[in-house]
Amino acid sequence: MKKRFIFHIDVNSAYLSWEASHRLQRGDSLDLRTVPSAIGGDPETRHGIILAKSIPAKKFKIQTGETLYSARNKCPDLLIVSPNYNLYRQCSMALKEVIQEYSPLIQQYSVDEFFLDFTGMEKLLGDPMQTSYLIKDKIKEKLGFTVNIGISSNKLLAKMASELQKPDKVHTLFPEEIPSKMWPLPVEELFGVGRATLRKFRDRGIRTIGDLASENPDDLKRYLKSYGLLLWNYAHGRDNSPVRYNNSIPVKGIGNSTTIPFDVEDESAAHLVLLSLAETVGMRLREDDYCTSLISISLKTKDFFYYSHQKKLHLPTDCTSVIHQIACQLLAELWQGEPIRHLGLRVSELSSNNLFQPSLFEKDIEKQKRIDQAVDTIRLKYGAQSVFRSAFLGSGLKPLSGGVIETEEYPMMSSIL
């Protein structure tokens, strides 16, 4: 088979670089990338964690995901900037435009990551290495931020390669380079190894990716099931996932969650939050032409305890009110009355909505369906805030919630390559 060339293009500290180059363009004299700085949520609405940090901030051991409070303790002069998701989407689209010029087959893996299949393109554009430098420099020159490009023969290795050394670098990680470049790395650097798996590996003395590669796959299967085998293959650099155009992974579930600016203690406010989530989830469900037969809610209390609860439906539905009604039932069964910080609503077991089996014993939902349809159309045409339920008037809660930019699609990370 012909040798594949896959590029993985990753923006260096994306949110921060984007903010920095945006500010420079607008005449700011300070480049955020040269001082200890970070993009962090708004502590007022309790979204107070670090989302991205500059390289000078990294020297203070500031980590993505830690609270602003602890970051400020480590570095009192840390410059914290609020996130601007519309800017990030705009940067992401500009990046996509540049990358598209180099291959017809690209995959947007997240807001700041792209895969590009260069296989066969070398006949048109020449050496892959040279082209990757060209792409990197063009992005830097035209868009004002730096990227790392990883090159290999599959997506996994390309992704691992782009993580090697930052910023503004091109790395290769072809299968023959695995023992020298990938195996000495700590095992948590491997794609797919998170907190939970890391603990299991540590208990068994697996510290580097090389240690994992030399394990017996049957042993791994014993305590990690099929996932162990997958990780073992990853440690050997084996992956055959295609570069998916349009990121076409079939949807298994749709969910939204929100951190509420205040602790919710009364039932009616909790129901309103669930309704605002049901609105978003319902709209997304209907947009993709699905019905759901499994509804689950999750809640996080003020003390960061996390519970969840789910219910199977006899009749698949795509109706906002039905979803909300069941979510409220679930809440009643789950909630002990502790102050709630975070609520989530998720629907799964999706089925197509073009055939529908009505039930003799349930309410006629035809009218409700028509209302949902009308509301969706109005919102599509005049904006998401154009029509909302009067229950939200004066409640201080948003009529639709969840999602990074409310009611708009925002490319999120995925664990599937």
Next chain:
Amino acid sequence: MKIYMQPIESMVWFNREGIPHPLRYRILTEDDAYKTIKINHVLFREEEKVAGNRMLLFRCQGEINGVLKVFELKYELSTCRWYLYKI
């Protein structure tokens, strides 16, 4: 040149291809008075797309307080705003 990035009011003509040609601009000075500057000559025009935001940059020449000066104007396409970028 020093970066100012001050919003300005401007008079511009657009040709049939949609390319703007700045003619004059006015800026609010510190003592709250308007000062109008005529653009004698556009030296060059450049498009930039930093952080995905399209802007047109004009290096211009004009008379300011009796002295011929070079300055740069910026036009932000997404907001249709003009700025005095550098002088």
